[in-house]
Amino acid sequence: MFRHAAFALLFAFGCVIHLSRGAEVNVTDKDGKLCLYANVMLNFSVSYETSENKTMLAYFDLPSDVMFNGSKCDNTTSILKLNFGAGHSWSMNFTLNGSTYQADSITFSYNLNDSTIFPNSSLTDTLSVNVRPHITDVSTDTSYSCKSKETFQSDSVIQTLWNVLIQAFISNGTQSKNLTSCSADLPSTPTASPTTVAPVTNTTTASTPAPTTPAPTLPTPTTGKFTIKPDVNSTACLLANFALRIGVQHGEKYQEINLDPNVTTVSGSCGVNTSELVLVSNGMTIALTFTNDTKKFHLQAVNVTANLSSGLVVSEANNSLSLWEASVGSSYMCNKEQNFTITSLLNLFTFNLQVQPFAVNKGVFSTAEDCQTDSENFLVPIAVGVALLVLILIVLLAYFIGRKRNMASGYESF
Ligand SMILES: *[C@@H]1O[C@H](CO)[C@@H](O)[C@H](O)[C@H]1NC(C)=O
Numbered sequence: 001m002f003r004h005a006a007f008a009l010l011f012a013f014g015c016v017i018h019l020s021r022g023a024e025v026n027v028t029d030k031d032g033k034l035c036l037y038a039n040v041m042l043n044f045s046v047s048y049e050t051s052e053n054k055t056m057l058a059y060f061d062l063p064s065d066v067m068f069n070g071s072k073c074d075n076t077t078s079i080l081k082l083n084f085g086a087g088h089s090w091s092m093n094f095t096l097n098g099s100t101y102q103a104d105s106i107t108f109s110y111n112l113n114d115s116t117i118f119p120n121s122s123l124t125d126t127l128s129v130n131v132r133p134h135i136t137d138v139s140t141d142t143s144y145s146c147k148s149k150e151t152f153q154s155d156s157v158i159q160t161l162w163n164v165l166i167q168a169f170i171s172n173g174t175q176s177k178n179l180t181s182c183s184a185d186l187p188s189t190p191t192a193s194p195t196t197v198a199p200v201t202n203t204t205t206a207s208t209p210a211p212t213t214p215a216p217t218l219p220t221p222t223t224g225k226f227t228i229k230p231d232v233n234s235t236a237c238l239l240a241n242f243a244l245r246i247g248v249q250h251g252e253k254y255q256e257i258n259l260d261p262n263v264t265t266v267s268g269s270c271g272v273n274t275s276e277l278v279l280v281s282n283g284m285t286i287a288l289t290f291t292n293d294t295k296k297f298h299l300q301a302v303n304v305t306a307n308l309s310s311g312l313v314v315s316e317a318n319n320s321l322s323l324w325e326a327s328v329g330s331s332y333m334c335n336k337e338q339n340f341t342i343t344s345l346l347n348l349f350t351f352n353l354q355v356q357p358f359a360v361n362k363g364v365f366s367t368a369e370d371c372q373t374d375s376e377n378f379l380v381p382i383a384v385g386v387a388l389l390v391l392i393l394i395v396l397l398a399y400f401i402g403r404k405r406n407m408a409s410g411y412e413s414f
């Protein structure tokens with residue numbers, strides 16, 4: 001591995017100390033001086049297709065036998081590259097910017113040809129994913145420290161990083177004892193920017209559980225009126241009034257976002273069998289697909305792409321819903337707050353909801369089928385049944401009383 005690094009401007013040299021599930025790396029320059037230090041714990045969840053056409057999930061940790069050829073330090077850029085297993089690698093690029101440094105990207109490459117991790121994979125390629133870490137404004141001559149778990153989600157890969165201690169630029173050959181802690185580690189305001197804390201003499205990583213940041217309570221979202229017209233001169237063919245909020249789970253964190261109708265652009269289409277409403281606002285894109293099943297319609301699909309405050313963009317979709325059902329020719333209405341679980345990671349909350357995706361007449365809502373009356377409708381047959389039962393009992397009672405009287409007075413009533 002030393003030969004591999006020799007082509008680099010600076011000579012990378014070092015050793016790897018094995019931890020339970022992490023790796024400690026000391027990268028040195030050509031003079032043998034320490035120039036990059038890293039100690040990270042990392043695991044992966046990768047979804048892949050098998051030859052039988054099924055999607056499988058592979059879970060694995062960064063193993064103990066990690067090589068770091070390809071890691072190097074320069075005056076203003078550093079690369080931490082960890083190579084492991086049968087052709088997998090994980091790397092982080094850093095840049096120095098005056099008095100601070102930051103991590104620009106994380107690249108994870110995995111070799112689907114590794115059958116111990118990806119049994120029966122239909123592909124044998126090496127795939128790569130790129131994510132953007134949230135390591136910014138780390139003061140030079142301090143180590144970045146983050147004990148909390150941080151999750152990076154891309155299409156098919158979830159990476160969880162924790163117990164991280166990295167100094168990407170070491171000037172005098174010794175690792176700094178001063179730390180820049182990530183905001184998740186700071187006890188007070190979770191949104192605070194990283195701060196430099198006083199010297200810490202112990203760099204042994206302690207496994208403190210990540211604090212779950214409580215979601216700040218949002219005000220009730222504003223109700224918007226959204227309409228789709230088949231062309232400029234026509235009246236609306238789709239009507240939707242609602243206030244909407246989404247709740248997104250990402251890793252340990254949960255964030256809620258309100259749809260702001262004032263900054264929402266509306267698009268979509270009306271069809272015979274399917275109508276679609278697409279709302280694009282500053283923080284999210286939401287597509288609602290309605291299906292006409294001859295007599296009734298329902299909300300069939302929801303696809304939400306949201307920009308979270310962490311900078312992460314998540315996309316969650318479900319194409320097999322049957323919500324908001326009402327007769328074609330009427331509208332679905334529900335004023336109370338409703339909570340719909342769209343996927344395990346996405347919840348949708350609606351308030352003051354009224355939609356009519358089909359058969360809109362003169363651009364106004366038709367009769368509403370209210371979700372409140374659903375329970376009342378349910379009660380009617382029960383009430384009728386109970387009344388009938390009571391009636392039958394009275395008739396039977398009357399019959400037996402009558403029969404007894406008749407018998408007492410000597411009549412035969414075969
Ligand atoms: C990765 O590690 C974290 C922290 O220990 C754990 O919560 C998570 O379940 C692990 N994920 C996988 C895929 O093993």
Ligand SMILES: *[C@@H]1O[C@H](CO)[C@@H](O)[C@H](O)[C@H]1NC(C)=O
Pocket residue numbers: 052053
């Ligand atoms: C799924 O497998 C079948 C045969 O088992 C194949 O015909 C089909 O093309 C596969 N579909 C995809 C999406 O790969």
Ligand SMILES: *[C@@H]1O[C@H](CO)[C@@H](O)[C@H](O)[C@H]1NC(C)=O
Pocket residue numbers: 140141142176178198199
């Ligand atoms: C590290 O902390 C000590 C004590 O707070 C301080 O004197 C020193 O300047 C700090 N070094 C850096 C590089 O911030």
Ligand SMILES: *[C@@H]1O[C@H](CO)[C@@H](O)[C@H](O)[C@H]1NC(C)=O
Pocket residue numbers: 201202203204
């Ligand atoms: C770190 O702390 C542990 C226990 O708190 C102690 O045993 C160890 O000696 C310390 N290491 C250093 C380098 O101070």
Ligand SMILES: *[C@@H]1O[C@H](CO)[C@@H](O)[C@H](O)[C@H]1NC(C)=O
Pocket residue numbers: 231232233
């Ligand atoms: C819409 O109406 C305007 C004037 O009322 C007319 O000039 C235009 O051709 C119409 N457009 C369509 C698509 O019907």
Ligand SMILES: *[C@@H]1O[C@H](CO)[C@@H](O)[C@H](O)[C@H]1NC(C)=O
Pocket residue numbers: 222260262
């Ligand atoms: C949206 O606009 C309306 C009127 O234009 C205004 O009353 C309301 O405060 C605005 N809402 C937000 C969240 O900006």
Ligand SMILES: *[C@@H]1O[C@H](CO)[C@@H](O)[C@H](O)[C@H]1NC(C)=O
Pocket residue numbers: 271272273292293294295328358359
């Ligand atoms: C709903 O679907 C049925 C059957 O496909 C069709 O006859 C009807 O016209 C559709 N309704 C609307 C409003 O498009």
Ligand SMILES: *[C@@H]1O[C@H](CO)[C@@H](O)[C@H](O)[C@H]1NC(C)=O
Pocket residue numbers: 272273
């Ligand atoms: C709507 O669905 C019906 C029944 O499934 C089908 O016959 C018809 O062709 C569809 N219409 C359109 C426009 O897709």
Ligand SMILES: *[C@@H]1O[C@H](CO)[C@@H](O)[C@H](O)[C@H]1NC(C)=O
Pocket residue numbers: 303304305315317318
């Ligand atoms: C959801 O929307 C995004 C962006 O518009 C798109 O890339 C993705 O394919 C959609 N997902 C589904 C399941 O339709």
Ligand SMILES: *[C@@H]1O[C@H](CO)[C@@H](O)[C@H](O)[C@H]1NC(C)=O
Pocket residue numbers: 339340341347
């Ligand atoms: C919404 O529903 C989910 C699942 O039923 C539940 O875990 C969550 O607490 C609910 N959220 C609110 C705000 O009611």
